Structures are given as structure tokens and as C-alpha cells.
Amino acid sequence: MLNVEDVKKWMENFDNVIQEQRAYLSDLDTPIGDGDHGNNMARGMEAVMAAITDKDFADVPSIFKTIAMSLISKVGGASGPLYGTAFMEMAKIGNGDVKELIPAALAGIEKRGKAVPGEKTMVDVWTPASALVQKDALTVEGIDQAVESTKEMVATKGRASYVGDRSVGHIDPGAMSSGYLLKALLKAEG
């Protein structure tokens, strides 16, 4: 059961990795996209940190809403509305139970982007993560494996879909950042 402090820790952990891996995420986005995913996420997470650090929140849904709005307004790429909707849907759960939160985030991403598993997007990380978390089996290894699985997929959604078959052999950048987000959660929990 996450409380407001846990969510703050989660975001701090995530922000640290994003800032650290900023160039790497943009590099992943270069052969199959427009090379900005790291910059997008870094800009978004800066806004998130500015909006939550040293701020009081009445409950978990309130901080989730603030995170969502920061990501929606600052990311600038497809991942903005996608992560934004994920946090919006998590806010609607009304509590901090990750077994409900992760499936809600996945549902939000699916609603916004209309991707299904196998299309080489962040959905390919959130789908197994949602299944695993409900069996209390979400692990770093499980997450890494899901991220890695996108490598051999042919992109059919998002910018990577424009290069079609040529997207094979590259890890999806949004899958990678989603992996970071989920691992940052595991670290915050504990």
C-alpha cells in the first residue's frame, strides 16, 4: 500500500534514472524514432519534481493527478499523453494498492494509444507487469525481460511503425522508460 511519501520516493528514483539515462533513451529513439525520448522524459520529470518536491498532498490520488498534469503538459511527445493518462487512471483508483494501480495504468495507456501487445510499445512492458504484480511476482528480472522482448518485435504503432521491418533489432524507448518506472517503484516499495 503506497502512501504519499512512497510515491515521492518512487518519483525521485525514477527521475534519477531518467536524468542519468537521458542520452541512452534518446539514442534508443534515434534509429526507430525522432531521437527525443530521453529529452522528453527528462523535461517531464523535471516538471514533476518541481511540482511535488516539498509540497504537501492530502492523499495518493492528489499526488498522482499532479504528476499526470506535469507529464501531460511538459513531455511533448507521444509518451506525455500516455504516461499522463496512466497516472490519471491510477489517481482514479482512490488508494495506493499497486495490485490495482498497475492494471489501471495499463488500461490508461491502452485507452490513449490503442496499442495491443506485440506492437513494440510500452504496452509490451505494462501488460506482463500488470499480470505479474497481481501474483506478487513483479521483479527486476521480469521487467527487464519484458523490455528486452520488444527488441525482436516489428513496430506497428507510434513513430517506429514508419520504418516497419527495420524496427527489428532495436529496443523500444518507451518500453525502456516504462521498465525504469516499474523498477523505480520496486525500489521505493522496498
Place this chain on the structure above:
Amino acid sequence: MLNVEDVKKWMENFDNVIQEQRAYLSDLDTPIGDGDHGNNMARGMEAVMAAITDKDFADVPSIFKTIAMSLISKVGGASGPLYGTAFMEMAKIGNGDVKELIPAALAGIEKRGKAVPGEKTMVDVWTPASALVQKDALTVEGIDQAVESTKEMVATKGRASYVGDRSVGHIDPGAMSSGYLLKALLKAEG
């Protein structure tokens, strides 16, 4: 048989009408186009006059080529390449026989714009004009009638085609300016 002086007189006559009817031609272009046909033709004819007035030309094809290049480079709208190609094709005839020139102009316009009669374009003036000139029967009345015939047509080429049925009831601006050009020729032949 036109000589260089006749062609200069033709262009002077045409330029006079174009400058006089500039606003009217743009008005015709407003309900079914972008409202610039008068300005386009006026700009083009200014360039033509600057390029031929007080200049010497060895023969009729030379002056036709100069007229073509001025229209192509200065008109800016669809009528630029259309009139430009018409004069280019007339230059290829190699003499000043209007019975050959007008059909050549028509062929140039058809080649460039791929319109056929009935599509509410300048082709609907050049087609009957080409037939009439070969029977020595090109008259002001014949030309006016051809121009007027475009009024009830539904546009299927050029910008007017975007408004479809709504183009009915309006004379095509390029048909009108083509009418002016042909009447200016009659006057020059005098």
C-alpha cells in the same frame, strides 16, 4: 500571319484589359478559388511587357518564348504554367499562322493541366476557339459564348473543383482571361 509587331500589339491589348479587369478577374476567382487570378495575370503581364517593350526579336518564336518565360516565372498560380506552356507550344510552330498557333496553345494547356472540355477551366474557351479559328470563324461573340458556357459547369479541375457543385453559377476566371487573350488577338489582327 502574325509578325513580331503583331504579337507586341496583341500583348499590349491583352495587358491593357488585364490591368483594367484585374479586380474583376480576382472577384471571379473568389467564390470558386483563392481570389488571386487578376493579381496573378497582372503581375505576369507586367513582366511580359517589361520583357518585350522596346526589345528586338528575330522572329515570332523568339518573342513567344520570352512571353512564355515571363508568365511561367511571374504568375505564381496555376495559370502561369498553363499560359506559359501555351506560348511555349506556339513558339514551336515556327511561324505566325493563327490556324496553327491556337491549336498548339490548346494542346499545351491540355498537356500541362490534363483537363478536358466540360471541367470548367480555360480549356472550355480554347477548345471551341481552336475549332473556330480553323474555319476562319473566330469572333468576339464566339469567344464570349465559350466563356459564358463555363458558368453552368461543375468544376472538376483546379481549385474550383474543391467546392464541387457550389462552383455552378460562376464563370471560370481562367476562361475569362483566356477570352480576353483571344479577343486581344482579334483586335491585333484587326
Place this chain on the structure above:
Amino acid sequence: MEYGVVIVSHVAEIAAGVKRLIEQVAKDVSVTTAGGLEDGGVGTDMARIMTAFEENKADKILAFYDLGSAKMNLEMAIEMSDKEVHLYDTALVESAYTAAALLQVNTKLEDVEKQLKELKVK
């Protein structure tokens, strides 16, 4: 005019340019744009799309966009807006031009949409 047009593009210049192109043939149609990011960068921004909806003089809007991620931000903005927004998966420049030309001559939405259907590319 009952309907307005909103142009959403990843690049400010594209949005402004399309507005310029279509205003020539649709002087009475309100055209507003959301192009690029606040800082001038390439991307789309839900807040700017909301502003384009609000600034449009019409209460019913036909919206056009360039790439898929613009659509996601458009859909979020539509969910939050009080206006009636119709979103088309059609060729940006060509369909904005077609729609504007038809709206200018008071074409019914149904007939505009018939033309737009042929420009579907997404």
C-alpha cells in the same frame, strides 16, 4: 460560421502555414492552430490545443493533425473541452484545405465529411 477549423502540428511553421493557405479560400471560417511546443520545439501540447479550441470563434470544430502523437493530445483536449470537436484521420494539408473551402460556401457537415473520407490516410 457554425464550424471552425483547428490545425494541430508538431511544428509551429506547418500549423501557421496551413492556416495561411486555407484562409485564402475561407475568409469567413475561423482557423486556429496549435503548432509545436511552448518553447518553440517540435512536439504537441494539450494545453495549446485547448487554447486553439477556445480561441476559435466557432463552437463546433473540425480538427486536423499530422502524426499519431498529436492525435493523442487532441483526444485528451477533446475530452476536456466543452466544444463539439470532430477529429479526422486525414491528410493534414489537403483535408484542412478541402474542409475550409467547403465550409466557406456553407456546405453541410455531412457533405464535408463525404469529401474528407477520401483523404483518410491514418
Place this chain on the structure above:
Amino acid sequence: MEYGVVIVSHVAEIAAGVKRLIEQVAKDVSVTTAGGLEDGGVGTDMARIMTAFEENKADKILAFYDLGSAKMNLEMAIEMSDKEVHLYDTALVESAYTAAALLQVNTKLEDVEKQLKELKVK
């Protein structure tokens, strides 16, 4: 790169904006533009199109345009140019993006054209 891209639009901003959009995904593809008239007005100009062909680093060019009258000027320019120019009747922004993204990863022209076929709107 073997192929370059030329963007022809009635409006300078559209041409420049499309270049900006597609260069993000195609750093090594030469993209040149002919937008609007010399005096900044709306229209197309054969001489400017010729210049865009010449300034393009590639000898083989994929050309995209917005409206029909641009096509006429493009065809005149093609007749006068020594370069091998392929002209497409496809959605301007979307097809220029698609082509550039595919050319960047060395896709064969045949395969690029297969994708472009689905974007035909003119």
C-alpha cells in the same frame, strides 16, 4: 544518400516546417524546399523548384507537393532538370515523413513507393 526529398508548397512556412519535421527522423537525407513565391506571397514558382532540385545533395529525388498547381510547376521543372525526379500524388506532410524515415534506413525505392501508394490522395 542515393535519394533526396524535395518539398513544394504554396506557402513558405509549410515547406520549411515539413523540412523541420522530417529532418528529425532522417538526418542523412538531403531535404530541400520550394515554398511560396519569391516575394513571400502564396503560390509556386518553377524557378524555385529548379533551385530546390539543384541544391539537393542527391541526384535522385522524391518530390511532394500540396495542391494541383504546384504539380504543374513541378512537372515543368522536372522536364528541365537533369536529375531523376519521382513525383507523388500523396498526402504532403504524411508522405514526406514516411519517405524520409524509410530512406534514412536505406529502404529500396520500390519499398518506399509501396508505402507511399497508401497515402495517395490526389
